[in-house]
Amino acid sequence: MKKSRDYRMIEICIKRTKKVEAFLNALTKNNIILRNLRLSEEEVRFETIRKHLKTIRRLRYQYGVTFHIESLDDNQILRKEWTVFAGILILLFIPFFFSQWIWQVSIDNATPEQEDELSETLHDLNLDGPIMKKDKPDDSVIRQYILSKHRDLSWVHIHRKGSKMSFEPLNAPAVDQEEEKSSMKGELYANKSGVITHFNLQRGERVVDENDAVKKGDLLVTGILKQGEKAIYYGADGEVYADYWIESTFTMPQKITYGTMGEKTYHFRWANEKKSPNEWKVVNLPKWLSSIGEVSIEQEQIDKKVTLDKNAVEDMIVPLLHQKYLRDLPPKTVIKKEKLLNVTIDNDTVKGKVLFLINENIAVKSAITKEIENDRTTTDPTQNARSE
Amino acid sequence: MSKRLLQIVPLIEIENFQGIRIRGDILLEAIHDHQMVFIHENFKIKIEADSFHVNLLRDELLALDMSNVKKIELTRIED
Numbered sequence: 397m398k399k400s401r402d403y404r405m406i407e408i409c410i411k412r413t414k415k416v417e418a419f420l421n422a423l424t425k426n427n428i429i430l431r432n433l434r435l436s437e438e439e440v441r442f443e444t445i446r447k448h449l450k451t452i453r454r455l456r457y458q459y460g461v462t463f464h465i466e467s468l469d470d471n472q473i474l475r476k477e478w479t480v481f482a483g484i485l486i487l488l489f490i491p492f493f494f495s496q497w498i499w500q501v502s503i504d505n506a507t508p509e510q511e512d513e514l515s516e517t518l519h520d521l522n523l524d525g526p527i528m529k530k531d532k533p534d535d536s537v538i539r540q541y542i543l544s545k546h547r548d549l550s551w552v553h554i555h556r557k558g559s560k561m562s563f564e565p566l567n568a569p570a571v572d573q574e575e576e577k578s579s580m581k582g583e584l585y586a587n588k589s590g591v592i593t594h595f596n597l598q599r600g601e602r603v604v605d606e607n608d609a610v611k612k613g614d615l616l617v618t619g620i621l622k623q624g625e626k627a628i629y630y631g632a633d634g635e636v637y638a639d640y641w642i643e644s645t646f647t648m649p650q651k652i653t654y655g656t657m658g659e660k661t662y663h664f665r666w667a668n669e670k671k672s673p674n675e676w677k678v679v680n681l682p683k684w685l686s687s688i689g690e691v692s693i694e695q696e697q698i699d700k701k702v703t704l705d706k707n708a709v710e711d712m713i714v715p716l717l718h719q720k721y722l723r724d725l726p727p728k729t730v731i732k733k734e735k736l737l738n739v740t741i742d743n744d745t746v747k748g749k750v751l752f753l754i755n756e757n758i759a760v761k762s763a764i765t766k767e768i769e770n771d772r773t774t775t776d777p778t779q780n781a782r783s784e
Numbered sequence: 785m786s787k788r789l790l791q792i793v794p795l796i797e798i799e800n801f802q803g804i805r806i807r808g809d810i811l812l813e814a815i816h817d818h819q820m821v822f823i824h825e826n827f828k829i830k831i832e833a834d835s836f837h838v839n840l841l842r843d844e845l846l847a848l849d850m851s852n853v854k855k856i857e858l859t860r861i862e863d
Contacts, residue, residue, distance in 0.1 A: 417812040417813060417814060417815055420815075420841065421812050425843060427842070427843055428842070429842040430838070430840070430841040430842065431840055431841075432838070433837070433838030433839075433841055434837060435836055435838075437817060442838070442841070
């Protein structure tokens with residue numbers, strides 16, 4: 397078999413001596429073909445194939461000629477050789493070959509229960525592993541099958557991106573059962589003291605105005621409409637927001653140690669190996685690969701030590717308290733301001749006081765009872781009974 | 785005469801004074817920037833030009849490009 401390397405072109409550069417001509421004659425007499433022979437004052441250059449190098453070296457000693465070799469083909473990216481062409485063909489063929497399959501099937505935006513049920517259905521359809529694209533049934537057929545199996549879904553979006561396929565189920569709209577709740581007629585009272593900032597009412601008539609200070613238990617919004625002597629009970633509903641301050645004190649050691657998460661590292665585990673205790677999250681691998689092993693993300697916990705001073709309290713403790721209050725308070729609550737009142741560091745203990753200005757919905761609904769009704773109406777009781 | 789089986793004629797080709805192809809027994813005698821001397825069969829050929837570029841040199845063939853040829857001399861070599 398011919399070695400393709402032997403037929404690669406090289407350039408030989410000979411230093412001029414008196415014997416150059418004789419050397420060139422000797423090369424031609426040894427059946428060596430010289431191409432692109434160029435002449436200059438110091439040197440003679442020509443090209444030939446690598447195969448002749450052995451003969452050229454032998455003759456060079458005979459004629460006492462010095463030369464150096466430059467490889468021409470090495471600079472060429474694609475050599476005219478069948479191995480190179482075969483390599484390119486394989487290179488193009490591999491992605492084309494693998495693109496004929498759907499490798500990953502995922503279920504997005506679904507609850508874990510839905511995900512389990514859906515993956516079972518997909519398994520029935522043979523859509524759970526690597527599948528050939530041409531064997532995949534039409535989207536409408538898949539959708540019809542899924543919807544027939546899952547009555548709680550109104551639609552399934554099927555997305556396909558390259559070799560990935562994802563299913564996104566859409567729940568059928570739930571029947572609204574909140575009607576019953578709101579049917580209770582009531583009035584809105586303050587459950588905290590504060591200054592009213594704004595209203596967000598669906599029903600009812602304001603009893604207090606914005607910027608009014610209210611105390612706990614004050615009536616904010618009434619659900620009784622008076623028309624002359626008549627009272628109509630239509631109930632009040634909505635939110636009333638007010639500002640109030642929370643005072644928070646804290647005491648903690650000056651030197652604190654806390655754990656924080658370190659760098660994430662990826663670990664491969666063979667299927668028969670034991671699980672590592674530090675394992676934090678398992679990377680989703682294609683099914684055919686997950687039978688061999690598992691890739692998990694591990695994250696080490698690092699202990700950090702901090703000595704608190706006044707600045708550190710403001711930078712570290714206040715945001716923590718902020719988060720704590722925000723978590724405990726109902727949604728839609730806003731912490732408008734926070735003020736660090738004082739910090740004292742004494743005997744390795746840090747003590748301090750922080751004020752938070754909170755804006756929260758302070759309205760609570762309370763049913764209209766007969767007593768209230770009697771308190772507020774001076775009309776004939778028989779009339780009230782009628783209107784009720 | 786040439787020992788080659790195919791292509792023994794023409795013996796000498798000269799085209800536009802830019803290229804010369806010589807077939808037969810060739811022996812280089814002197815190669816310089818502006819002058820080349822070689823022996824072909826029973827002739828000594830001397831060419832003077834501004835520059836030379838040998839496209840191909842092998843046993844019994846010389847393909848030579850020249851720019852601005854000034855002189856070509858053929859001298860029979862006496863025994």
